[in-house]
Amino acid sequence: MRLLSLARDLRRRRARERHGLFVAEGVRAVEELLASAVPVRGALAAPALDATERGASLRHALEVRGVPLLDVSDTDFASAADTDSPQGVLAVAEQPRTTASDVLAHLGDGGCVLLLDAVQDPGNAGTMLRSAAAFDAAGVIAVTGTVDLWGAKVVRSAMGALFHQPVAHAAWEELDEAMAGTGAELWGADGAGQPVSRLAAERPARLVLAVGNEGAGLSQRARARASRLAAIPIAPGVESLNAAVAAGILLYELRPEALRG
Amino acid sequence: MRLLSLARDLRRRRARERHGLFVAEGVRAVEELLASAVPVRGALAAPALDATERGASLRHALEVRGVPLLDVSDTDFASAADTDSPQGVLAVAEQPRTTASDVLAHLGDGGCVLLLDAVQDPGNAGTMLRSAAAFDAAGVIAVTGTVDLWGAKVVRSAMGALFHQPVAHAAWEELDEAMAGTGAELWGADGAGQPVSRLAAERPARLVLAVGNEGAGLSQRARARASRLAAIPIAPGVESLNAAVAAGILLYELRPEALRG
Numbered sequence: 001m002r003l004l005s006l007a008r009d010l011r012r013r014r015a016r017e018r019h020g021l022f023v024a025e026g027v028r029a030v031e032e033l034l035a036s037a038v039p040v041r042g043a044l045a046a047p048a049l050d051a052t053e054r055g056a057s058l059r060h061a062l063e064v065r066g067v068p069l070l071d072v073s074d075t076d077f078a079s080a081a082d083t084d085s086p087q088g089v090l091a092v093a094e095q096p097r098t099t100a101s102d103v104l105a106h107l108g109d110g111g112c113v114l115l116l117d118a119v120q121d122p123g124n125a126g127t128m129l130r131s132a133a134a135f136d137a138a139g140v141i142a143v144t145g146t147v148d149l150w151g152a153k154v155v156r157s158a159m160g161a162l163f164h165q166p167v168a169h170a171a172w173e174e175l176d177e178a179m180a181g182t183g184a185e186l187w188g189a190d191g192a193g194q195p196v197s198r199l200a201a202e203r204p205a206r207l208v209l210a211v212g213n214e215g216a217g218l219s220q221r222a223r224a225r226a227s228r229l230a231a232i233p234i235a236p237g238v239e240s241l242n243a244a245v246a247a248g249i250l251l252y253e254l255r256p257e258a259l260r261g
Numbered sequence: 262m263r264l265l266s267l268a269r270d271l272r273r274r275r276a277r278e279r280h281g282l283f284v285a286e287g288v289r290a291v292e293e294l295l296a297s298a299v300p301v302r303g304a305l306a307a308p309a310l311d312a313t314e315r316g317a318s319l320r321h322a323l324e325v326r327g328v329p330l331l332d333v334s335d336t337d338f339a340s341a342a343d344t345d346s347p348q349g350v351l352a353v354a355e356q357p358r359t360t361a362s363d364v365l366a367h368l369g370d371g372g373c374v375l376l377l378d379a380v381q382d383p384g385n386a387g388t389m390l391r392s393a394a395a396f397d398a399a400g401v402i403a404v405t406g407t408v409d410l411w412g413a414k415v416v417r418s419a420m421g422a423l424f425h426q427p428v429a430h431a432a433w434e435e436l437d438e439a440m441a442g443t444g445a446e447l448w449g450a451d452g453a454g455q456p457v458s459r460l461a462a463e464r465p466a467r468l469v470l471a472v473g474n475e476g477a478g479l480s481q482r483a484r485a486r487a488s489r490l491a492a493i494p495i496a497p498g499v500e501s502l503n504a505a506v507a508a509g510i511l512l513y514e515l516r517p518e519a520l521r522g
Contacts, residue, residue: 133499244506249509252493261456261494
């Protein structure tokens, strides 16, 4: 399949799943992709790429790596891009074939896996992936109902965090099987739970931290599996924190010993 | 000036400053606006508003409040709206005439004012305003170089946080004058600073917390005024946290006693 039509096709989740591919858009995301071990199939460039020095260097880096590079018109490029201001470059790359079991295999004592439970906003999901990497999580699992982590907007806001940590999609049943025997315990983020600063002393050695949907919060399935609900106390009259900020604070409070300053 | 042309005009920062007005877009933002004391000048509605029950209730609430409501076509509405999916409703309202001194007048012992130092992304700025409200900050000051806090995208991601706390724009000189004699101390967010968890014990009674630009970090002007630089330790090899997540974690670590669970 020609690269341009492939890139266009990959804007749909189903096509990404069928091909096992994803698209990284923008100079920064493609730079991060090249700096990772993720295999890159090809790239599209529009004239805008060469307008900046950083863009021109990226073109050079793609050539040096032997990535097939197709120059297209602004119109064709726009027809394939899925984010705002993609800066004249996108790359098609292979989704790592990571399962929930693979992610949990990285979970050692003191570690944490972040579980996205129907998080819907791509920017929030990407920001959560970035926070998980920053707080040295063992990886991230997205259960059914969550936005596709390989969508271009998520990839872009993750700022490379998708390329350097194990990440998987899973159904709840698959997660249950993967967790069995690992000794991992599931905690959920919930405004009606106990303050996380007090709970931190009870942190299990192996933690799976579930954060729920932006509007609806944790799913019933997550609640049924959670041994603790952790809250961030906020001022009366304020409805909630942004979901990605809340996830960041919980990951921070429950971070591994090595990051405790 | 007719409401439609006024709303169109208000997409430009200069027009917002000249008129002292701003636009809130989307059902949630307009609901929050009506629940606040901010005077509303008028609203535009497109057919989409009446497609949901919540939208229809909002129309009713606008009518009850006596807000002049203009029904316009989808095309006219789109020509005035500035955010994605504005859900068929926008309202024009008055910017509170709050100065940096007004904000600092709310800063009591144990309190914090959030200082935005050239934060550029409207979504980040809005999320920071929301976190400031959640952690009971005395208010938010945006110094020169920061995105306009009254832009439609900031208003929308602030989720009402702009309407319930004192917020001001200021030049550095104005901030200096406003801080003089208040006993407030300025701390800056900086990845190369000391871990905030250790610094927390030294927290001044009255704190002004500066967070910098997404790419460039704190400005020289902020650094020159900061008595401490606070960092959030992250895993080696990870470049940074999202700016709004970092601000949220710092506000959390330095939160007032009443929110310490």
